[in-house]
Amino acid sequence: MEADALPQEKFSDPLWTAKGERRASVPLARLETLWFNTGTLCNLACVNCYIESSPTNDALVYISRDHVLRYLSEIADKAIATREIGFTGGEPFMNPEFVPMLTDTLERGFEALVLSNAMKPMRRHEAALLELKERFGNKLTIRVSLDHYTEKAHEAERGARSWGPGTDGLKWLSDNNFSIAVAGRMLPGETMEQARAGYAGLFAAMNIRIDASDPMQLVLFPEMDEHKDIAEITTECWGILDKNPADIMCATSRMVVHRKGEESPRVAACTLIPYDDGFDMGATLEEASRDVALNHPHCARFCVLGGASCSA
Known part of the structure; x- marks a missing residue:
């Protein structure tokens, strides 16, 4: 690549970094998890929400049951080996068609993972959730967002009066023997060991059935500063970082x-x-099977260098 043709800014070219090195990309090995964003409307407006969900942001509108069925049918028609369907938002339980689309997913034999804040929108559907648990058992997992094991740090992220309803919802799920997990964050300067110990103390005190040492049950994300400079990922980085x-x-x-x-x-x-x-x-899963160029700061900060994943 000619020097005068180099991109002037980082993450501005899908093939080349700002230094003129070949940008890394990731091929689709298999579509193990298909996520549906149910819509960006949420009952909370968290400080560091990755997609800016809030009570007023409808940049992603409510997805419909019919549209979800279209993609579930494509999986069946194309014999795609998808194991898990994930639902995120916003708050999924605010979508008026969410429980029917969740039911469709489970009835078709998929495992379902729902990301929720376990507050009032979820609690309005307690009877339906209990019925789904009775029918499908651990095929349904609800992962509750609890940003820290202390009320102060959690509410600094999610807002005042979010701790009590969120932990009450988590306790209800645990008491009713749902398959559950918690998603949290590590504060700046906090180690993985410290965070897991803190959550373990909270779960023990509240008698919540989660093993904080299990990364499948307690998923911890690094606290990310989106304004901090981050390196671009080149094809050479896989070997340097010993990453696959x-x-x-x-x-x-x-x-x-x-x-x-x-x-x-x-x-x-x-x-x-x-x-x-x-x-x-x-528009289709078949079209979406091509390689992904790591041409965004989140690719480096969250996935490659942060080692995080939305699906455990």
Whole structure:
């Protein structure tokens, strides 16, 4: 690549970094998890929400049951080996068609993972959830967002009066023997060991059935400063970092989103980057099976260097 043709800014070219090195990409090894964003409307407006969900943000409109069924049917028709369907938002339980689409998912034999804050929107559906648990058992997992094991740090992220309803909802799920997990964050300067010990103390005090030492049951994300400079990932980085592209989230997952103003849903490469046209993979799962260029700061900060994944 000629020097005068180098991109002037980081993450501005899908093939080349700002230094003129070949940008890393990730092939789809298998579509193990298909995510649906149910819509960005949420009962909370968290400080560091990756996709800016809030009570007023409808940039991603409520996805419909019919649209979800279309993608579930494509999985069956194309014999795609998808094991898990994930639902995220916003708050999924605010979507008026969410419980029917969750039921459709379980009835078709998929495992279902629902990301929720376990507050009032979820609690309105207690009877339906108990029925689904009775029918499908541990095929349904609800992962509750609890940003820290202390009320102060949690509410600094999620807002005042969010701790009590959130922990009460988590306790209800535990007491009723749902398959549950918690998603939390590590504060700056906090080690993984400290965070897991803190959550373990909380779970013991509240008699919540979660093993804080199990990364499947307690998923911890690094606290990310989006304004901090981050290195671009080149093809050489796999060897330098001793990383395998097959371990990166977009090697095994995609997310369906319905952007406001668009006629129908589209498939995005990543749960964290629903608005970037460079990560729009097409209208169908077949179209979305191509490689993903790691051309966004989240690719480096969250996945490659942070080692995180939305699906355990």
